[in-house]
Amino acid sequence: MKHLENKIMLITYSDSMGHNLKELNEILTTYFDKAIGGVHILPFFPSSGDRGFAPMEYREVDPAFGDWKDVEAIAENFYLMFDYMINHISAHSPYYQDFLAKKEDSEWKDLFIRYKDFWEGGEPTEEQVDKIYKRKPRAPYVMAHFADGTEEKVWCTFDEEQIDINCKSETAKKFLRDNLERMAQHGAALIRLDAFAYATKRADTTCFFVEPDVWELLREAEDILKPKNVEILPEIHEHYTMQQKIAKEGFPVYDFALPMLLLNALYYGQTQYLKHWFEICPQNCFTTLDTHDGIGVVDVKDLLPDEEILKTKEDIFQYGANVKKIYSSEAYNNLDIYQVNCSYFSALGDDDDAYLLARAVQFFAPGIPQVYYVGLLAGKNDLKLLEETKVGRNINRHYYTKEEVGEEVKRPVVQKLIKLMEFRNTAKAFDGSFAMKETADDALTIERRCGDDVAVLEADFKSKKFTITHNGETVEL
Numbered sequence: 249m250k251h252l253e254n255k256i257m258l259i260t261y262s263d264s265m266g267h268n269l270k271e272l273n274e275i276l277t278t279y280f281d282k283a284i285g286g287v288h289i290l291p292f293f294p295s296s297g298d299r300g301f302a303p304m305e306y307r308e309v310d311p312a313f314g315d316w317k318d319v320e321a322i323a324e325n326f327y328l329m330f331d332y333m334i335n336h337i338s339a340h341s342p343y344y345q346d347f348l349a350k351k352e353d354s355e356w357k358d359l360f361i362r363y364k365d366f367w368e369g370g371e372p373t374e375e376q377v378d379k380i381y382k383r384k385p386r387a388p389y390v391m392a393h394f395a396d397g398t399e400e401k402v403w404c405t406f407d408e409e410q411i412d413i414n415c416k417s418e419t420a421k422k423f424l425r426d427n428l429e430r431m432a433q434h435g436a437a438l439i440r441l442d443a444f445a446y447a448t449k450r451a452d453t454t455c456f457f458v459e460p461d462v463w464e465l466l467r468e469a470e471d472i473l474k475p476k477n478v479e480i481l482p483e484i485h486e487h488y489t490m491q492q493k494i495a496k497e498g499f500p501v502y503d504f505a506l507p508m509l510l511l512n513a514l515y516y517g518q519t520q521y522l523k524h525w526f527e528i529c530p531q532n533c534f535t536t537l538d539t540h541d542g543i544g545v546v547d548v549k550d551l552l553p554d555e556e557i558l559k560t561k562e563d564i565f566q567y568g569a570n571v572k573k574i575y576s577s578e579a580y581n582n583l584d585i586y587q588v589n590c591s592y593f594s595a596l597g598d599d600d601d602a603y604l605l606a607r608a609v610q611f612f613a614p615g616i617p618q619v620y621y622v623g624l625l626a627g628k629n630d631l632k633l634l635e636e637t638k639v640g641r642n643i644n645r646h647y648y649t650k651e652e653v654g655e656e657v658k659r660p661v662v663q664k665l666i667k668l669m670e671f672r673n674t675a676k677a678f679d680g681s682f683a684m685k686e687t688a689d690d691a692l693t694i695e696r697r698c699g700d701d702v703a704v705l706e707a708d709f710k711s712k713k714f715t716i717t718h719n720g721e722t723v724e725l
Contacts, residue, residue: 255285323435361403381456495530542587580640
């Protein structure tokens with residue numbers, strides 16, 4: 249099984265390219281074996297909601313997708329990243345159900361955060377609730393209804409299917425160790441700690457990225473996985489300074505600022521904000537343009553001026569193809585004001601040149617690039633799935649059959665993207681330094697160098713044209 253490499257990582261669900269893990273492996277090895285080095289398989293465990301992010305357990309693969317042998321087969325060809333939802337577990341998990349059935353006699357009673365134990369007097373004050381970094385306009389809880397007829401509040405940050413875990417309890421510490429070790433055993437090279445900043449809770453704080461608790465939790469996970477040569481990737485959408493702080497502690501981070509910065513540069517033919525980010529961004533990062541969620545807005549606070557953020561966000565609906573504000577609203581079951589629901593290709597108006605330029609910049613940027621499966625196929629907004637489900641994020645979650653993939657890879661934009669990815673994965677230059685050259689505000693020149701191996705990207709953001717040279721020779725796409 250493979251370990252982490254400086255090669256492009258695909259992000260995909262188990263059933264988004266083909267119907268299951270076996271078909272996914274077949275598609276990847278047939279069409280993308282040189283373009284893809286790793287795969288982030290989004291949650292593939294039995295789940296009760298949120299497209300896998302409400303896991304019922306981590307002991308087995310959801311039978312609809314396959315089994316552990318199918319996961320391990322992919323790990324023979326690509327390094328893998330798994331998700332661990334460190335903040336919560338499903339309300340339909342055997343652990344929470346046992347708690348509801350047995351209450352004080354349950355072996356899992358300490359796995360959850362009970363308001364009666366967490367808050368002095370059993371309830372937070374209005375001032376304490378106001379301090380909490382919340383996803384709901386009230387105190388974050390759900391009412392637990394026990395088999396004996398009693399009820400009490402337990403912490404619930406997200407959906408009612410996702411019950412928060414009391415990470416400081418001994419029960420939770422053993423739960424963490426058992427699950428992370430099992431993931432390592434089945435082929436994970438990297439484990440993403442989903443929503444980890446919410447997992448640190450203390451009364452009279454924001455209960456979000458609480459220090460030093462957050463560092464203790466990350467070190468705890470690191471201590472479990474480091475002996476197995478498995479890395480952790482903390483996932484957080486917030487102000488860029490939090491990413492910088494995590495990177496300084498020696499952990500890899502996400503670059504979630506790049507998607508909006510690139511849209512701003514491509515929409516308006518200006519690169520000054522993008523260049524500034526490249527001057528200060530963490531080097532040990534994973535870059536994204538698109539993910540299973542929307543295009544993040546909160547991540548560019550203070551990297552773009554407020555008026556530029558607002559303008560860029562609004563203009564996604566002008567420049568973008570078939571995208572409307574309503575798709576990111578209550579009408580489509582999405583009230584997250586911090587992201588826009590749209591595929592990245594469609595956010596760029598389904599424009600091949602603009603899209604390829606965006607990917608070229610991503611691949612030359614510091615860090616390891618991640619490409620979402622819809623983006624891999626330069627996918628347009630899926631309005632049919634959106635309307636059928638009335639779920640805003642499904643606009644960028646098309647289900648591709650094997651036959652569809654076979655047709656999509658014939659498109660010129662996809663052919664060029666695959667060549668660009670293959671170049672990124674094979675050129676030695678990307679294992680070395682990153683440097684920008686002086687250019688006008690509508691241009692960008694990046695040099696990547698490792699020893700005598702040199703790759704240079706020269707981009708014009710007004711014409712949306714770019715050239716790449718490798719050791720002085722033009723790279724043809």
